[in-house]
Amino acid sequence: QSIFRGRHFINLEDFSKEEVDTMLEVSFDLKKKFAMGVPTPYLKYQTMFLIFFEQSTRTRNSMEAGIAQLGGHANYLDSSNMQIAHGESAKDTAIILSRFGHAIACRYCNWGLGNKYLNEMAKWSTVPVMNLQCDLYHPFQALADLMTMKEKIGDLKRVKVSIIWAYAESHKKPISVPVSQVLLFPRYGMDVVLAHPKGWELPDWVIEQARANAARYGGTVTVTNNEEEAYEGAHVVIPKNWGSWVNDQTGATTVGAAKVVDEKLMAHRSWKCTEAKMALADKDVMYMHALPADRNNEVEDSVIDGPHSIVYDEAENRLHTAKAVMTLLMGGR
Ligand code: CP
Structure with a gap:
């Protein structure tokens, strides 16, 4: 069996x-x-x-x-x-x-x-x-992300992957993508950096479990509010959703939900992924995104359509x- x-x-x-x-x-x-x-x-x-x-x-x-x-x-x-x-x-x-x-x-x-x-x-x-x-x-997404990195890089030990996205528990939005990634990647010995502005922390139990996984498999988990620290020397960056200023009022993602400008997100519009930030990373850095991407607000076209982007392979x-x-x-x- x-x-x-x-x-x-x-x-x-x-x-x-x-x-x-x-x-x-x-x-x-x-x-x-x-x-x-x-x-x-x-x-x-x-x-x-x-x-x-x-x-x-x-x-x-x-x-x-x-x-x-x-x-x-x-x-x-x-x-x-x-x-x-x-x-x-x-x-x-x-x-x-x-x-x-x-x-x-x-x-x-x-x-x-x-x-x-x-x-x-x-x-x-x-x-x-x-x-x-x-x-x-979002286990299917995290597994596909892992497969894509293995395919492109091979052994993932000591590879720096920066997840520049987190929703605060208090914001009552799904945290499924960063949670699945931050739990899984340290199991492959990766150096995981989770970057977000102050006040947008993932729940403590997620970070504790991610660090336990890192301790067991030889990776590391760093949480920072410094965006540059996340980009610097990174081999893979996964910046997502800080620019999505328009959200529904309820936290639900159902069709037809009332749309409002999310002031809390808008305050962090500078967290958009740009070519200038990508230049801080490793010369062969890979840009990943679960998609759909908000091309207006969260990433420059020149990045998502550029030579470092592997979003379609992902x-x-x-x-x-x-x-x-x-x-x-x-x-x-
Ligand atoms: N990444 C992802 O889950 O895409 P869909 O929302 O289109 O399924």
Whole structure:
């Protein structure tokens, strides 16, 4: 029996370093086979339910294309068109969908609700539940980021990666991308720098866990309010979202939510990623971004379209990592 089969994929911390290594190996293998046109029908006749409470381009399509390439089928479900909208519980939804198919995946980013909802589904589901992004974690994104850095750099020990993005817990916005990155990258011996203005700290438990991971695997974790310190000598920079001044009032990311200028973010508009800041980094620095990027406010076109940007390779790897996780958790008999 596979050590992966039937497990939930909510947080990469639930998987050992060796298990994450296996996910990467399978991702690289699937990427090679995709490029060569080698069929990979590992999930033939399997059905996966994809529940989205919010919009998506990369996540939805990497899962849908991915399972089709594995010989299975995805059912896209907009939560607003399900009985969830009338209050049907996570328990009932999970039990019913478990009886219809082979896996359930869900994106629910609302602060204080998303992770709880996924864990409640996982408690009742008899098939794997996969996290397509919640308020706390975005494991598929972090895994694709890791794959991309391994692909470009190889051994990641002592590689300086600067995550120039963090939302304060008090701001009630999803912190899933920086949390997943700051927890995962030290497990590969990377020197992780988390930079943000004062008052935008990640929760203490995240930094404590990231530092424990670094101590175990030989990486480091530095938290700074100094943006220049983050860029200086960095091999990889991941600056995101400081320029996104317009946000909805509730912290929700649902379609049609009222948009207002976010004064708190606007106060930090100078944190935009510029060519001048990139010049402080290593000469071969790589610019990464989970996307979508706010080209007006958070990064100069000359950076995101420039020679240091690897954002499309990073997005492409969402497909291969998604296929690897589905194959391991749903297949692997
Ligand atoms: N990076 C990411 O999750 O993209 P989507 O929101 O388009 O899925």
